Structures are given as structure tokens and as C-alpha cells.
Amino acid sequence: MEETYLTVRNVLTMKIAIAGFGALGARLGVKLQSAGHEVIGIDGWAAHIAAINTDGLTVVHEDNAPKKYYLPVMTPKEVDGEFDLIILLTKTPQLNRMLTDIQPIITPKTKLLVLSNGLGNIEIMAQHVARDQILAGVTLWTSTLVKPGEIHTTGSGSIKLQAIGESDITPIVDAMNEAHLNVATTNDVLTAIWHKAGINSVLNPLSVLLNASLAEFGTASNAMDMALNILEEIREVGATRGIKVDINAIIADLIKLIRPENAGNHYPSMYQDIKNGKYTEIDFLNGYFAKVGRQENVPTPFNTLVTRMIHAKEDIERVKLAKQQETFEI
Numbered sequence: 274m275e276e277t278y279l280t281v282r283n284v285l286t287m288k289i290a291i292a293g294f295g296a297l298g299a300r301l302g303v304k305l306q307s308a309g310h311e312v313i314g315i316d317g318w319a320a321h322i323a324a325i326n327t328d329g330l331t332v333v334h335e336d337n338a339p340k341k342y343y344l345p346v347m348t349p350k351e352v353d354g355e356f357d358l359i360i361l362l363t364k365t366p367q368l369n370r371m372l373t374d375i376q377p378i379i380t381p382k383t384k385l386l387v388l389s390n391g392l393g394n395i396e397i398m399a400q401h402v403a404r405d406q407i408l409a410g411v412t413l414w415t416s417t418l419v420k421p422g423e424i425h426t427t428g429s430g431s432i433k434l435q436a437i438g439e440s441d442i443t444p445i446v447d448a449m450n451e452a453h454l455n456v457a458t459t460n461d462v463l464t465a466i467w468h469k470a471g472i473n474s475v476l477n478p479l480s481v482l483l484n485a486s487l488a489e490f491g492t493a494s495n496a497m498d499m500a501l502n503i504l505e506e507i508r509e510v511g512a513t514r515g516i517k518v519d520i521n522a523i524i525a526d527l528i529k530l531i532r533p534e535n536a537g538n539h540y541p542s543m544y545q546d547i548k549n550g551k552y553t554e555i556d557f558l559n560g561y562f563a564k565v566g567r568q569e570n571v572p573t574p575f576n577t578l579v580t581r582m583i584h585a586k587e588d589i590e591r592v593k594l595a596k597q598q599e600t601f602e603i
């Protein structure tokens with residue numbers, strides 16, 4: 274292992290691929306590159322790839338002047354070589370396809386870290402690689418892809434992760450912390466994933482349905498009542514799977530997250546999907562809880578309704594966008 278690393282400062286320089294170089298992948302990618310790691314992006318959006326490879330990636334952080342970062346981005350077909358770490362940051366419904374597409378670059382030494390939101394990512398990873406290669410985590414970093422080659426970022430964030438099988442992940446954690454990614458390890462990542470899915474099941478669909486940033490959502494006098502409606506159901510569903518969903522801890526995190534110095538000015542990733550006419554991760558969040566609820570006879574009327582409303586919104590926005598494009602083409 275050592276020979277693939279070049280020692281700088283007090284951590285090892287790693288060869289890292291970010292598979293899914295969209296909003297969040299690009300943010301983490303430039304942070305890792307700035308810390309001296311060799312980073313490439315893997316993505317499928319041709320215009321985005323072309324913009325970055327031609328003019329660099331533009332990052333606008335809060336009110337700061339835009340900054341350019343130069344790093345190679347390519348499609349899964351074009352990528353070659355061996356990587357110490359592949360960070361998966363596709364939307365959850367795209368994870369299986371991405372893992373299939375990058376199979377040629379995964380060697381038995383490669384570690385793969387999934388940070389996508391929602392439930393079920395570890396099971397998908399386990400269909401493609403050995404358990405000892407899998408790291409799973411959750412992140413509170415945020416980012417918005419505003420146009421090909423440009424992301425806007427707000428506040429700061431953190432990552433909590435765990436190796437799923439038997440493996441020493443200290444070099445990876447150190448490397449990521451060298452990039453100020455605020456990584457902590459946990460020995461109960463499943464609870465952390467349910468906790469984060471609880472946060473997302475409140476903030477993501479409600480920001481779409483209320484057309485609100487996180488901070489704006491927080492100004493609604495009944496924001497926490499709605500959060501409780503959703504979270505109390507998730508707690509009951511979690512109990513059927515042996516997961517303890519701590520509502521007070523989730524509410525405490527929601528309150529922290531919606532502060533402007535954290536992610537208050539951010540519009541969640543689901544809001545961005547709806548705006549771009551894409552399908553969302555709702556079936557891996559509220560929709561997942563509603564489905565398990567049905568299987569286990571736990572009533573989940575709030576999560577069921579929220580899931581239906583987001584699917585309706587997907588349809589409405591996709592039809593609207595298609596009409597706009599038709600008008601554009603005339």
C-alpha cells in the first residue's frame with residue numbers, strides 16, 4: 274500500500290476519485306485537492322465536464338469572490354488507473370448504475386466511501402464490492418450546482434463514517450481531515466444514516482413544498498410541528514428494524530443546520546432536483562419509511578402524503594420544463 278502514497282506533511286497523499294462530480298462531489302473534490310491529494314472527478318454530464326476541463330471549476334462561497342479550481346473530470350468510460358479511495362456522491366437512485374460503470378477501475382485495494390443521502394446504499398455497494406472495501410457515512414456539507422462548471426457553497430459541514438467490514442481506515446480519515454472535512458468515525462453508522470435520513474425527510478421535501486431555503490423553513494411558526502409529524506412516524510418504523518431514532522437529537526441538529534452560519538442559506542438537494550426537472554430521492558427517504566411502515570403495519574400517513582406530493586411535484590415540474598423547451602424550439 275505504502276508505495277502508492279507519497280508522504281507530505283504528516284498525512285499520506287492519496288489518489289482519490291469522486292464518482293458523481295455534481296454539487297457536493299465537486300465541493301469535497303476541491304477541498305481534497307487543495308490539501309494536496311491527487312483528485313479526479315467522474316461524471317456523466319457532458320456540458321459540466323467540458324466546462325471544467327476548459328475553464329476550471331468555479332466555486333462561489335457565500336459573498337466571497339469566485340475562485341477557480343483546475344482538476345480533471347471525465348466519464349466512467351474514460352477513466353483509467355488505480356485509486357486508493359473512490360467517494361460516491363451520485364443521487365441514491367443512480368448509485369447502482371455508477372458502481373456498474375466504474376467497475377473496471379475498482380481493484381481489491383480500492384476503498385469506496387458512500388456519502389449519498391437516504392437508506393439502502395450499503396446494500397447496493399455490497400452487490401459490487403467486498404464488505405472490507407466499503408465505508409459508509411453521512412455528511413452535513415452542502416453545495417448547489419448552478420450551471421455547468423459552477424457551484425455555490427454555504428457554511429461549513431462535517432462527515433461521520435464507518436468501515437463496514439474489517440479495515441484500517443485511519444489513513445483515509447486523516448487524509449480527509451487534512452482537507453478540513455471535519456470527519457469523525459462512528460461505530461454505529463446505521464443509526465447515523467437513519468438520523469440523517471430523518472433530517473432529510475423533514476428539510477428536503479418541505480423546502481420543495483414550501484419553496485423555502487433551510488433558514489426560511491425555520492421562520493415558519495409551525496416548522497417543528499411538521500417536523501414532529503414526520504419524525505414520530507420514522508421513530509416507530511425504526512423500532513421495527515431495531516433502530517433507535519432519537520427525535521430530540523434530530524430536532525437539535527435541524528435547529529443547528531438552519532442557522533445561516535451553517536446551512537441556512539442552502540436549498541436542499543431535492544429542491545435542486547425539482548428545479549432541474551429531475552426525479553428525486555424521495556423513495557429513499559419518506560417513501561422508504563412509508564413502505565416499511567406498510568410492511569410492518571405502522572401507520573405513516575404524513576410520510577405517505579409527503580411522498581405522494583413530491584412525486585406529484587416531479588411530474589408537474591417535468592411537464593412544465595418540457596413545455597418550456599418546446600416553446601424554445603419553435
Ligand SMILES: NC(=O)C1=CN([C@@H]2O[C@H](COP(=O)(O)OP(=O)(O)OC[C@H]3O[C@@H](n4cnc5c(N)ncnc54)[C@H](OP(=O)(O)O)[C@@H]3O)[C@@H](O)[C@H]2O)C=CC1
Nearest residue numbers: 293295296297316317318362363367371389390415416542
Ligand atoms: N447538494 C447538497 O448540498 C447535499 C447533497 N447530499 C447528497 O449527496 C448526494 C449527491 O448530491 P448532489 O451533489 O446534490 O447531486 P448532483 O445531482 O448535483 O450530482 C450527482 C452527479 O452524479 C452524476 N452521475 C450520476 N450517475 C452517474 C453515472 N452512472 N455516470 C456518470 N455520472 C453520473 C450526475 O450526472 P447526471 O446528472 O448527468 O446524471 C450528477 O452530475 C445525494 O445523495 C444528496 O442527497 C448530501 C448533503 C448535501
Ligand SMILES: CC(C)(CO)C(=O)C(=O)O
Nearest residue numbers: 413415476477541542543
Ligand atoms: C442540506 C441537507 C443537510 C439537509 O437538507 C442535505 O442533506 C441536502 O441538501 O440534501
